[in-house]
Amino acid sequence: MSNLLLLGNEAVAQGALDAGISGAYAYPGTPSTEIMEHVQRSPESVPRSIHSRWSANEKTALEAALGMSYAGKRALACMKHVGLNVAADIFMNAAVTGTNGGLVVAVADDPSMHSSQNEQDSRIFSAFAQTLTLEPCDVQEAYDMTIAAFALSEALEIPVVLRLTTLLSHSRSVIVRQPEREANQASLPEDATHFMLIPLYARKNWKRLIEKQETFREQSEMSAFNTLLDGPDHSVGIIATGVAYSYARDCLPGTPPAHPILKIGQYPIPEKAIRELAASCETLLVLEDGAPMVEERVKGVLPADRPVVKGRLDGTLPRCGELTPDAIACALGQPTEPMIRPQTLPVRMPRLCKGCPHVESLGFVQEAMATFPDGRVFSDIGCYALGLLPPIELEGTCVNMGSSITMAKGFRDAGLGPSVAVIGDSTFAHSGMTALLDAVFEQTSITVVILDNGTVAMTGWQSSPVAGKIDRICEGLGVDRGQIRTLVPLACNHDSNVVQLREALAYEGVSVIIAQRECVHGEGAKR
Amino acid sequence: MKKDVIVAGVGGQGVLSACRLIADAGLRQGLAVKTVETRGMAQRGGPVCAHVRLSDSVVHSAVIPVGKVDLILAIEPVEGLRYLHALRHKGHLLANVEPFDVLGESLDRDQVMDDLRLAPHCTLLSASSIAREAGSPRSTNVVMLGAAATQLPMDICHFEEALRARFKAKGDAVTASALAAFHAGFGVCGGDEPPIP
Numbered sequence: 001m002s003n004l005l006l007l008g009n010e011a012v013a014q015g016a017l018d019a020g021i022s023g024a025y026a027y028p029g030t031p032s033t034e035i036m037e038h039v040q041r042s043p044e045s046v047p048r049s050i051h052s053r054w055s056a057n058e059k060t061a062l063e064a065a066l067g068m069s070y071a072g073k074r075a076l077a078c079m080k081h082v083g084l085n086v087a088a089d090i091f092m093n094a095a096v097t098g099t100n101g102g103l104v105v106a107v108a109d110d111p112s113m114h115s116s117q118n119e120q121d122s123r124i125f126s127a128f129a130q131t132l133t134l135e136p137c138d139v140q141e142a143y144d145m146t147i148a149a150f151a152l153s154e155a156l157e158i159p160v161v162l163r164l165t166t167l168l169s170h171s172r173s174v175i176v177r178q179p180e181r182e183a184n185q186a187s188l189p190e191d192a193t194h195f196m197l198i199p200l201y202a203r204k205n206w207k208r209l210i211e212k213q214e215t216f217r218e219q220s221e222m223s224a225f226n227t228l229l230d231g232p233d234h235s236v237g238i239i240a241t242g243v244a245y246s247y248a249r250d251c252l253p254g255t256p257p258a259h260p261i262l263k264i265g266q267y268p269i270p271e272k273a274i275r276e277l278a279a280s281c282e283t284l285l286v287l288e289d290g291a292p293m294v295e296e297r298v299k300g301v302l303p304a305d306r307p308v309v310k311g312r313l314d315g316t317l318p319r320c321g322e323l324t325p326d327a328i329a330c331a332l333g334q335p336t337e338p339m340i341r342p343q344t345l346p347v348r349m350p351r352l353c354k355g356c357p358h359v360e361s362l363g364f365v366q367e368a369m370a371t372f373p374d375g376r377v378f379s380d381i382g383c384y385a386l387g388l389l390p391p392i393e394l395e396g397t398c399v400n401m402g403s404s405i406t407m408a409k410g411f412r413d414a415g416l417g418p419s420v421a422v423i424g425d426s427t428f429a430h431s432g433m434t435a436l437l438d439a440v441f442e443q444t445s446i447t448v449v450i451l452d453n454g455t456v457a458m459t460g461w462q463s464s465p466v467a468g469k470i471d472r473i474c475e476g477l478g479v480d481r482g483q484i485r486t487l488v489p490l491a492c493n494h495d496s497n498v499v500q501l502r503e504a505l506a507y508e509g510v511s512v513i514i515a516q517r518e519c520v521h522g523e524g525a526k527r
Numbered sequence: 528m529k530k531d532v533i534v535a536g537v538g539g540q541g542v543l544s545a546c547r548l549i550a551d552a553g554l555r556q557g558l559a560v561k562t563v564e565t566r567g568m569a570q571r572g573g574p575v576c577a578h579v580r581l582s583d584s585v586v587h588s589a590v591i592p593v594g595k596v597d598l599i600l601a602i603e604p605v606e607g608l609r610y611l612h613a614l615r616h617k618g619h620l621l622a623n624v625e626p627f628d629v630l631g632e633s634l635d636r637d638q639v640m641d642d643l644r645l646a647p648h649c650t651l652l653s654a655s656s657i658a659r660e661a662g663s664p665r666s667t668n669v670v671m672l673g674a675a676a677t678q679l680p681m682d683i684c685h686f687e688e689a690l691r692a693r694f695k696a697k698g699d700a701v702t703a704s705a706l707a708a709f710h711a712g713f714g715v716c717g718g719d720e721p722p723i724p
Contacts, residue, residue: 005550005560114565138589139561171589172547172562174554249587325592337594339612342642344635346605348537350573 006038006175008142008168012078012106013038015146019102020181022073023051025061027430028459029080030115031166032108036078037460048183054462057401057430058083062090062105066159069103070195072187074150081109081122086401086431088125091159093197095129096205098157100189102150108164111289112322115458117381117400119320121290123267126161130209132216133161133267134225137245139173141265145225147178156215157194165289167243167322213268221272225265228273231257236332237281237307239264239274241294244287247325251332259332269294271301278302285331286311289323352386357517360489361451362387364497365422366394368505375418375505376411380404380432382424383458384451396422402431408446409439418505421448426456429466433477436510440478443509447501450474450512451489453519461521474512483511490517528558530680531591532579533610536602537627538572541668544693545600546577548672549679551689553581556681563589572628574606581680599646600675602654602668603627604639611646620646621674621716623654623667650674650716657711666708673712683713 006014013035016024026036039045039052051068055061058079065075077087084091084107091105107125110116126133134149136142142164149160193201194208220226231252238261240248245263252258262277264270278284278298284307286295295311302309310316316331317323330336352359362384369375377396379385385398397407404421412419423432428450439446452470456462466473474484485500487493497515504511532549536542543564553560564577580586593613601607601622614620622643626634643649654670661670669690676686690709694702 005547005554005562007564138587167563167590170564172550172564173560173586173589243588243590246588247590250592253587325588325590329592337616339593340614340645342608342611342645344638344642345608346634348572348574348605353572 004174005172006139006143007034008136008139008164008171009034009108010038011139011143011175012146012162012164013042014175014177015143016076016104016150017042017044017050018178018180019147019150020074020183021050021076021150022101022183023065023068024076024078025051025055025065026078027055027058027061027083028456028462029083030459031110031169032078032080032083032106032164033459034169035106039076054465056465058087059090062087062094065103066090066094066097066099069099069101070189072101073184074102076104076106078106079108080116081107081120082116082118082400083107084122084125091125092129094159095131096197096202096209097195098205098208099153099159100157100187101184102153103159104146104149104153104162105159106146106162106164108166108169109290110166112166114166119290121293122161122163123293124291126163127267127293130213131159131161132156132219133163135163135242135265135267136168137242137263137265138168139171140175141225142168143175144178145265148225152219156212156219158212163242165242165322171243217268217271220266220268220270223266223270225263226270226273227263228277229257229261229263231259231261233259234280234282236283236285237277238262238285238287239277239294239298240287241265242289244289244323244328247323247328248287250325251329251334264294269297274298274301278307281307283308283310285316287317287323287328288312349389350386352383353520355520356383357453357489357515357519358384358387358451360491360494361449361515362392362394362422364489364494364501365420365449366392368498368501369418369420372418374416375420376416378404378408378411378419378421380421380423380427382427382451384422384424387422401427402435405432405435405446405448406438408448409435409444412444412446417445419446420505421446423448423450425450425452425454425466425470426464428470429464433473436474436479437477439510445508445510447504447511447513449501450514452514452516455519457519457521461519470514479510479512483507483509484514485512486514486516488517489515528583528680530581530597531595532581532598532600532675532679533591533596533613534577534579534600534602535606535610536575536668537606538575540575540602540627542575542577542602545602545668545672546579548686548689548693549579549675551692552679552681552685553579555685555688558583558681559586561586561589574609576606576610598675598678600671602671604643605634608639608642611642614646617647619648619650619678621650621652621671621678623671624651625653625655652712652715654712657715658708661704661708661711663704663708666705669705669708670712673709673714673718674716676709676713677716677718683718
């Protein structure tokens, strides 16, 4: 096992494999994608028959994972933070049903929004669902915590959230592995009513979830992931979570560190440990990535006047964006180094690749729409969202998976148009089909341009479940056969493509254009 | 001993590959290693950057604080400038002077070169040309790795082993051309060039 350098995400996957999972379920999304990819690549996945195909979206992924848990086997579900929104219904209710086989939900948050729409914090989501959360501070802990998460899930019959952030997901270091556990044999739940959320049983199960909370709090107080590293100077006491703990150790090297550091890796927060630290400190500095979640809760368990609690709420640390070692050093009053500043620093905008079919597709959409100043293009989540930026600069929106079609519908319902949705094939599979059904049901006059490049390109060319079937799916959903046009987005077809889109725009009802050409990286591995 | 390195470039240039090769060589040397990779929309020609921390004692954070970077390895010159502020006061910048696809950017090349020279220690090389001359035009990153090897505490044999492991699956010819590119970069930066085994 020497020289096994793993990404944080790969360590989670390896932890799950070594914890004896029978299946992993996921929809790709940065920064979470490599978890599933590691399961798929692992030599043990095939002989152990571990499920590792991509799901249509995060909701279907988590539902299937709960089904595997119901059968008594261990399952891992992985997604990015906004993916948990898609899976919210099953996530909230899986907390109520509880688990049979261990169920771990690995969620990768993206503070600083490197490739996301917001900075929502999955620890809050997990607390909302009243589940238990583990948050690793480095790659080794990502591995160890994944194994611990499965043990906690089975012992406490609760889905456990493993909260990651971009930086940890994409950190790499050598891990020390634990002995592998056997996968569970199938065994059905002893009390099947746990999984029957009809009101009669739901009330009982809800009460059971509430009663578990005290156990979760006790577990946090004794958790090996919540530890105090004492230091001599108690003018400031530090509470640190996730990678912020590694930054704190960098800023305060040595053993013991200059100030006491309480590391929190298991939630709900360990209230007793926090009160004990607070009793000896004049100020508490809370270091956490994402929302000021611990900071708010720390204030809730301490007296109002002492100690002073500092962090992201009072401006000691920036409220938005990833924490950095530099921001923490600054908060600790450490001197900063003089910086070299170059005279010139051009901004490098991300662009669509050379030869990308989306360039041609967005080109004919833009030209056909040029004569309609009140028309709008509703874009979606995918490479083609770059069409909102220079040099293309479409007038339109990009909000969440699948919203292009339904927002286009609402725009049209408001009496404006023409209304065009632009959506990729895998985004259509993820959340576009029910949206299209809404439009078909009311025969709303919108045109849906489906960019079919045959793969989930933006996250690394994963397989798309609708490949080769989009026209039939649209017809099956009720789009008129004559209003489904398939064309090839190539420069030589530009003029005829503009004409076809104009015809579609003129139609009263739902029209679909399938712009079909493989991603230029299409020969890249499709998984 | 601590050595903190930033590898910078553009999506598609092999920044992450160079980062992993440095990390692998460090591990073969018996050092503690942590890296962090920025990805995001890197596949779309955006900036890519990786931090590599090498130490003979424990490494806590994978992120290198501003002012603590010992070496910037810039596979693309403008991307080297992006991290100049993080360089230590005695730090070293090793930069490829050949910009990557500057379409749409009104780039003042002379200003970029002047800015690169603001680094306390600066080595500029035409790594893309060197890669082409070494018969391996896609190996600009490996040429830069060879240049970096003159500044890093690992023995050359560990870089070579890392390269062999990395390119093993691609066959002997690819491995040989990668080693040639590595030694070309190493030689240009004043490294004593051992014979390629």
